[in-house]
Amino acid sequence: MEHTLISAENTWALFAILAAIATMAVYLEQKTKIGSKVTGCVMALIFAMALSNTGIIPLDAAAYDFVWDYIIPLAIPMLLFNADIKKIGRESGRLLIIYLISGIGTVAGGIVAYNLLKGSLADLGLVLPMMIGTYTGGSVNLVAMADAYSVGGELVSSSVVADNLLMALYFFALIAAAGSKFFLKAYRHPIIDELEAQSGDGEHKGAATFWQPKQISLKDIALCIALSLVIVAVSVKIAEVFAGLIPTSNFGLSLLNGLLGNKYLIITSLTMLVATLFPRQLGDMPGAQEIGTYLIHIFFAVIGVPASIYMIVTKAPLLLLFCAIIVFVNMLFSFVFGKLLKFGLEEIIISSNANIGGPTTAAAMAIAKGWNALIVPAILVGTLGYVLGNYYGIFAGTLIGL
Numbered sequence: 001m002e003h004t005l006i007s008a009e010n011t012w013a014l015f016a017i018l019a020a021i022a023t024m025a026v027y028l029e030q031k032t033k034i035g036s037k038v039t040g041c042v043m044a045l046i047f048a049m050a051l052s053n054t055g056i057i058p059l060d061a062a063a064y065d066f067v068w069d070y071i072i073p074l075a076i077p078m079l080l081f082n083a084d085i086k087k088i089g090r091e092s093g094r095l096l097i098i099y100l101i102s103g104i105g106t107v108a109g110g111i112v113a114y115n116l117l118k119g120s121l122a123d124l125g126l127v128l129p130m131m132i133g134t135y136t137g138g139s140v141n142l143v144a145m146a147d148a149y150s151v152g153g154e155l156v157s158s159s160v161v162a163d164n165l166l167m168a169l170y171f172f173a174l175i176a177a178a179g180s181k182f183f184l185k186a187y188r189h190p191i192i193d194e195l196e197a198q199s200g201d202g203e204h205k206g207a208a209t210f211w212q213p214k215q216i217s218l219k220d221i222a223l224c225i226a227l228s229l230v231i232v233a234v235s236v237k238i239a240e241v242f243a244g245l246i247p248t249s250n251f252g253l254s255l256l257n258g259l260l261g262n263k264y265l266i267i268t269s270l271t272m273l274v275a276t277l278f279p280r281q282l283g284d285m286p287g288a289q290e291i292g293t294y295l296i297h298i299f300f301a302v303i304g305v306p307a308s309i310y311m312i313v314t315k316a317p318l319l320l321l322f323c324a325i326i327v328f329v330n331m332l333f334s335f336v337f338g339k340l341l342k343f344g345l346e347e348i349i350i351s352s353n354a355n356i357g358g359p360t361t362a363a364a365m366a367i368a369k370g371w372n373a374l375i376v377p378a379i380l381v382g383t384l385g386y387v388l389g390n391y392y393g394i395f396a397g398t399l400i401g402l
Contacts, residue, residue, distance in 0.1 A: 004057055004058045008058040009062075015063055018048075018302065021047045021297075022297035024047065025300075025301075041296065041300040041365065046304065048300075049304040049309075052306070059306050067302045068299075074229065076232075077271040077292075079363070080268065080376060081227075081285050082275065082283045082289075094377075097343075099354055099385075101337045102334040103392065106135045106329075106392065109325055109333075110132040111396065117321065121318045123155055125402055126149050129149060134389065135163075135327065135355055136385050136389035136392045137382075137386040138358030141393060145390070148390075164306040166320065170356055170357075171361070189345040214286050214287075216286040220287045221287050224285055232267055236266075239265075243257060264359055264383050268379045272376065346374060347374065350366055351381065353365050355385060358386070359383050360379075362381075365378075
């Protein structure tokens with residue numbers, strides 16, 4: 001059993017720590033120059049990694065599951081109250097193309113990594129579909145592939161740790177790419193240019209530019225939280241109904257089940273519908289962006305927690321290398337083809353993030369960088385990855401004869 005200063009059962013203490021990490025990250029982002037450049041979400045992730053890897057907080061706890069199951073679904077409607085459904089088709093259409101190319105990079109990276117390391121790591125063939133699944137969709141795909149190929153618990157645990165650590169490190173790389181002189185010179189970046197113009201002095205100041213004090217009333221807070229809760233509650237029920245009604249007997253029906261049975265896609269769709277029907281009331285709702293963004297910071301803290309550097313270094317360094325090769329090839333595909341097809345730097349970064357981390361992390365990065373036009377497309381393409389990840393994983397497993 002894991003022994004830490006704060007036990008996994010001490011839920012209130014863990015909630016307090018997560019909230020404190022998020023608050024410190026928000027403060028440093030708005031009040032310090034380095035915080036503005038790194039972004040609060042990345043700092044929250046780093047702080048949580050430091051606490052979990054020094055034995056202060058556990059790597060797994062019910063409090064973290066609560067954030068995944070309840071906090072994130074609640075944050076999504078708040079962040080989408082200003083979404084105009086008329087713009088979504090055009091915006092997500094472009095991102096979908098580079099997202100699919102990025103996913104092909106994941107499959108290619110898995111095949112390359114397998115052929116390079118198959119003589120060095122036992123049961124690597126079982127790891128391949130899990131990693132391709134999770135780096136196309138998310139952790140739910142890793143679990144699905146583990147179940148499909150009856151992977152042992154210890155190998156699954158090591159794979160999850162490697163996945164989380166690589167995901168965290170890759171977020172740092174993507175954040176760095178967004179501010180790198182090399183990438184800014186090599187790629188077009190219309191959203192970043194617009195943000196710089198809004199800052200008034202030609203310098204992008206990060207999220208702090210957009211979080212100026214606003215007038216907000218108790219009515220605003222009440223409406224924001226209540227409406228978000230109603231949307232999530234209705235969406236979860238709708239997703240459950242669709243998941244139960246639509247069979248999975250063939251590819252088309254399985255794809256439809258995966259989409260309509262996914263609560264995140266239903267939450268996104270329902271919120272956009274409400275926001276489009278009532279744009280004046282919801283478009284600039286005071287407090288919605290602020291509360292939603294704070295909850296996203298808590299989510300990033302939770303992402304950083306499971307990244308156990310000690311376990312990777314002592315038990316599975318080759319597994320970490322295997323994951324690193326997949327992520328690198330995904331990045332290579334994303335940036336090379338993104339350049340050839342004239343995609344913006346912001347689109348390339350978010351599409352690669354949506355593959356490696358899933359819709360929630362991609363949307364969170366778009367929020368952290370102030371790329372509001374990409375929030376909804378990130379959720380849409382990332383949600384599609386939950387479906388595609390299983391098919392890509394099975395394809396890779398079949399390819400190597402599993």
